[in-house]
Amino acid sequence: xxxxxLALTVxxxxxxxxxxxxxxxxxxxTRAAVRDAVMESVDAGRTRVVLxxxxxxxxxxxxxxxxVEAHRRTEAAGGWFRLxxxxxxxxxxxxxxxxxxxxxxxxxxxxxxADL
Amino acid sequence: xxxxxxxxxxxxxxxxxxxxxxxxxxANAVDEALDPLGVRATVYLVDPEQRFLRPLPVRGxxxxxxxxxxxxxxxxxFTGVAGVPARSPGGARWWAPMVNGTDRLGVVDFVxxxxxxxxxEPWQRGCELVAGLVGHLxxxxxxxxxxxxxxxxxxxxxxxxxxxxxxxxxxxVSAGDLVASAVLEPCYDVGGDGFDYALDGRRPQVLILDAxxxxxxxxxxxxxxxxxxxxxxxxxxxxxxxxxTADQALQEQFADARFATAVLAExxxxxxxLRYVNAGHPPPLLVRGGRLVRHLTGGRRxxxxxxxxADPWGEEHLEPGDRLLLYTDGITEARDADGVEFGADRxxxxxxxxxxxxxxxxxxxxxxxxxxxxxxxxxxxxDATLVLLEWSxxxxxxxxxxxxxxxxxx
Numbered sequence: 001x002x003x004x005x006l007a008l009t010v011x012x013x014x015x016x017x018x019x020x021x022x023x024x025x026x027x028x029x030t031r032a033a034v035r036d037a038v039m040e041s042v043d044a045g046r047t048r049v050v051l052x053x054x055x056x057x058x059x060x061x062x063x064x065x066x067x068v069e070a071h072r073r074t075e076a077a078g079g080w081f082r083l084x085x086x087x088x089x090x091x092x093x094x095x096x097x098x099x100x101x102x103x104x105x106x107x108x109x110x111x112x113x114a115d116l
Numbered sequence: 117x118x119x120x121x122x123x124x125x126x127x128x129x130x131x132x133x134x135x136x137x138x139x140x141x142x143a144n145a146v147d148e149a150l151d152p153l154g155v156r157a158t159v160y161l162v163d164p165e166q167r168f169l170r171p172l173p174v175r176g177x178x179x180x181x182x183x184x185x186x187x188x189x190x191x192x193x194f195t196g197v198a199g200v201p202a203r204s205p206g207g208a209r210w211w212a213p214m215v216n217g218t219d220r221l222g223v224v225d226f227v228x229x230x231x232x233x234x235x236x237e238p239w240q241r242g243c244e245l246v247a248g249l250v251g252h253l254x255x256x257x258x259x260x261x262x263x264x265x266x267x268x269x270x271x272x273x274x275x276x277x278x279x280x281x282x283x284x285x286x287x288x289v290s291a292g293d294l295v296a297s298a299v300l301e302p303c304y305d306v307g308g309d310g311f312d313y314a315l316d317g318r319r320p321q322v323l324i325l326d327a328x329x330x331x332x333x334x335x336x337x338x339x340x341x342x343x344x345x346x347x348x349x350x351x352x353x354x355x356x357x358x359x360x361t362a363d364q365a366l367q368e369q370f371a372d373a374r375f376a377t378a379v380l381a382e383x384x385x386x387x388x389x390l391r392y393v394n395a396g397h398p399p400p401l402l403v404r405g406g407r408l409v410r411h412l413t414g415g416r417r418x419x420x421x422x423x424x425x426a427d428p429w430g431e432e433h434l435e436p437g438d439r440l441l442l443y444t445d446g447i448t449e450a451r452d453a454d455g456v457e458f459g460a461d462r463x464x465x466x467x468x469x470x471x472x473x474x475x476x477x478x479x480x481x482x483x484x485x486x487x488x489x490x491x492x493x494x495x496x497x498x499d500a501t502l503v504l505l506e507w508s509x510x511x512x513x514x515x516x517x518x519x520x521x522x523x524x525x526x
Contacts, residue, residue, distance in 0.1 A: 028330045058416070059444075060498070061328035068373035068422060096445075097377055097396035098416050102424045 006030035017116035019045040023055035023097050028062035033073055038070040048077025050112040055086030071103055084112040122153050123242040127249055134253050139263035143172035154229035161222040161268045163304040166482045168220055172267055178277035186199050193223045194498045195479045198518050199244055200235040208234040212247035216255040217327040218515035219286035220478055224250055244519040275334040276307040283339055288478040291315035293509040296322055299481040300501045301489055308334025310342050318385045324442040324503050325450060327376040338372040340369050341420050354378045354489045355393045355429055366421030367488055375421035379442050390432045395420045403439040446500030450492045456492045477506055
C-alpha cells in the first residue's frame with residue numbers, strides 16, 4: 001500500500017464556526033483524521049464546520065463516509081457541515097454516490113462561510 | 117463397453133456413502149465407487165482465484181500436482197464446461213467439467229481401462245454423470261468441515277473474506293433463458309463488495325453492493341445490507357422497499373455513517389422491462405448486439421443506509437440476447453502504473469470479445485477479472501466485482517456440461 005498523506009489545518013471563525021483545510025488524499029487510510037477533526041470541533045462547541053477540499057486531489061468511498069458522518073454529527077449538535085471547493089475527482093465521486101443530495105456543497109470557502 | 121447398470125451402481129454407492137462420510141472421504145469414495153468399472157478418478161477443485169485446479173488427495177496414491185487453468189487439458193474442460201479426452205501412459209482419460217448446477221467447481225480426471233476409446237458416448241455420459249453428482253456432493257459436503265475449503269485455497273483468507281464468501285450465492289446460476297454470473301477480487305481479502313440474484317419465476321432479480329470502507333469494517337455493512345435486502349425480497353418487497361429495509365438495518369446497526377452503494381434490478385421476462393434502483397452506484401451498462409448501447413442512469417437515490425430524496429425506479433426495455441453488466445468502481449478505477457484507469461470502454465470491449473469467442477459467461481468473467489488484476493501493479497487498491505446478466509437460452513445452455521445439454525434436448 002502506498003502511503004497517502006493528508007494535511008489538515010484549522011481556522012476558527014466567529015463563535016461557532018471552524019474551517020478545516022485539507023490537502024492531499026482522503027481515503028480509507030486517512031478518513032479518520034477528518035472524522036477526528038470534525039468531532040473535536042463539535043466537542044469544542046464549533047458545530048458549523050467547513051471542510052475546504054480544494055486541495056484534495058483524490059478521494060474514495062472512505063472520504064464519503066467521513067463526510068456523511070461529519071454531516072450527521074454537526075446536525076445532531078445543532079450545526080451544519082459544508083464542503084467547499086470540491087472539483088474534479090472529489091466532485092465526481094460525490095455526484096456518483098448522489099451525496100450532493102444531502103451534503104451542502106459550496107464552490108468556495110468564502111461562500112461556505114458567508115453566514116458565519 | 118460398460119453396462120448402464122455399472123454406472124448406476126457407482127452412483128448408488130456414492131450416494132449411499134455420502135450421508136455419513138467425512139469431507140476427506142469424498143475423493144476416496146469417488147475413486148472406489150468407480151473401481152468395478154476399472155476407472156480411477158481424481159477430483160480437482162478450482163481455487164478461489166480461478167487460476168489453478170487443485171487435486172483432492174486420494175489415500176494410497178501420490179497426490180497429483182495442481183494444474184493451471186490456463187494452458188492445461190484440465191483447464192480446457194473447466195473453462196469450456198466441456199469434457200476433454202486425453203491419452204496418457206496410465207491409459208486413456210476423460211477430463212470432465214464438475215459443476216453444481218452451473219457453478220464451476222472444478223474437474224474430475226477419469227483414467228479409463230486399457231483399450232478404451234474415451235471419445236465415445238457411453239464413457240462420456242458415464243463420466244459426466246458421476247462428475248455431475250460429485251459436483252453436488254462437493255457442495256453439500258463442503259460445510260461439514262474445513263478439508264475442502266483448505267484444499268481449494270492457495271493461501272489463508274482474511275476474516276472479512278471468510279465472512280463475505282459465506283454470504284454470497286454461487287458465482288454462476290442459470291435458469292431457463294437467463295444466466296447470472298459474478299466474479300469478485302481480491303478473493304482472499306475481499307471486504308465490502310457483494311452480489312446476489314434470485315432467478316425465480318418470470319421476474320428475476322439481481323443485486324450488486326459496495327459497502328464503504330475496507331475489509332471487515334465494510335464486510336459487516338455489506339452483510340447487513342445483503343441480509344436486509346434478502347429479507348425484504350423474500351417477503352415480497354419491491355426494489356424500493358428492499359432498499360429501504362437496508363437503509364433501516366444499516367442505520368440501526370451502525371452509529372457511524374456506514375453505507376453501501378448498490379444497484380437492485382428486476383427483469384420482467386415477459387415484457388422485457390427492466391426496473392432498477394441505483395443507490396449511488398456506477399450506472400449499469402446495457403450491451404446489445406456487441407455494442408454498449410446505454411449507461412442506465414435512472415432510478416437514482418442515496419447509498420443504502422442514508423435517507424434522502426429518491427427518484428422513482430429507472431426503466432429500460434431489454435431484448436432477448438441483451439447483456440446487463442453491473443460493476444463496482446474497483447473494476448473501472450483500477451489504475452495502471454501510469455495512473456490510467458481500466459475504464460468502462462475497455463470492460464465492454466473485453467466482454468464482447470470473449471462472448472464473440474463463444475466462451476461460457478463465467479469464463480468471460482474470469483478472464484475479465486484477471487485482466488483487471490493484471491492492469492494494476494501490486495495488490496488491488498479496492499474490491500472489484502463484476503456481475504453479468506445475460507438473457508439468452510443459448511447462453512444459459514452454454515453453462516451446462518454437454519451431455520446434460522443433450523438430455524435437455526430430448
